[in-house]
Amino acid sequence: MSGHSKFANIKHKKEKNDAAKGKIFTVIGREIAVAVKEGGPDPNNNSKLRDVIAKAKANNMPNDTIDRGIKKAAGDANSVNYEFVSYEGYGPNGIAIIVDALTDNKNRTAANVRSAFTKGNGNVGTPGCVSYMFDKKGQIIVDKEECDMDADDLMMLALDAGAEDFSDEEDSFEIITDPDAFSEVRQKLEEEGIAMVSAEVTMIPQNYVELTDENAVKSLQRTLDLLDEDDDVQAVYHNWDE
CATH class of the missing domain: 3.30.70.980 (YebC, transcriptional regulation domain)
Structure with missing residues (x-):
């Protein structure tokens, strides 16, 4: 059996996240809040919450931080107003990018995502414009x-x-x-x-795209870095063969 493992990528991302744990913990904290609101605070009866807890542990999130997040969301369920939004677009040389976000202000998030694409010489497209490639x-x-x-x-x-x-x-x-x-x-x-x-x-991605132009690589990296710094952004997917 075969696959295209991105383990080197994941190790790199984990190292990067280790230097910015606040970001990854914010991301997972929002996922915990949404999972609790949708299915309750008991992971035994909430498979989505179980999955988020597993993700939290894989990212070295302390157990007491996880427990606090669950209790806070359970006691404050009505104030959890995060909405899931997804954006699709193109980076330099047609690199396909999908951005998933959880936000309490869709206008702010849309503006930030659009800015990240623009600063990296890319553009946000219409829903479905690149997701068929994944x-x-x-x-x-x-x-x-x-x-x-x-x-x-x-x-x-x-x-x-x-x-x-x-x-x-x-x-x-x-x-x-x-x-x-x-x-x-x-x-x-x-x-x-x-x-x-x-x-x-x-x-x-169904296929990966290589970038040989140094300026295109710098531009794409700028977009990815800006998205990575945005607390609303939960995940970024692309078909760049790094």
Whole structure:
């Protein structure tokens, strides 16, 4: 089985996030608030909240911070007014970019996202303009150094739990699932004590695009950095082969 693992990317992003934990904790905090509002504060009865908690732990969010976020959202459910919004557009050389955000002010977020695209010589497009180039999938990354299980055994465990694909990469294992099967597969791995570097539903590009022009790379990086700094932005997906 094969896949296109972006583990090097994820390690880079984690290192970057370690230097800016406030950002990633804000992102996850909003996801916790929305999950609690939608399904209640008990992770045993709220699979979405279970998934967000797993994501929080993968990003080294302290347990007491997670618990505080859940309690705050449960006691203050009526004030949780974040809306999910998604933007699609193009970076330099037609690089496809999708931006997911949770916001309490859609006008502010739209203006900030548009500005980030413009400053990187790109532009926001219409809904659907690039999302057809991506597949929505559950993606679980396991660091080989942290996994004691044999590759074949891990593959069979994942596939038996409902995974679609298993990829043995240089420094990691990548498990791909249908979005609807993601929670079940992730939970099964967790029960078996498998440490996950990353576990989330994501948008995976069908093809990756290389950038050889140095100015285009700088422009795209500017857009991605500006989006990364925006607290409203939850996730950014692109098909740049970094």
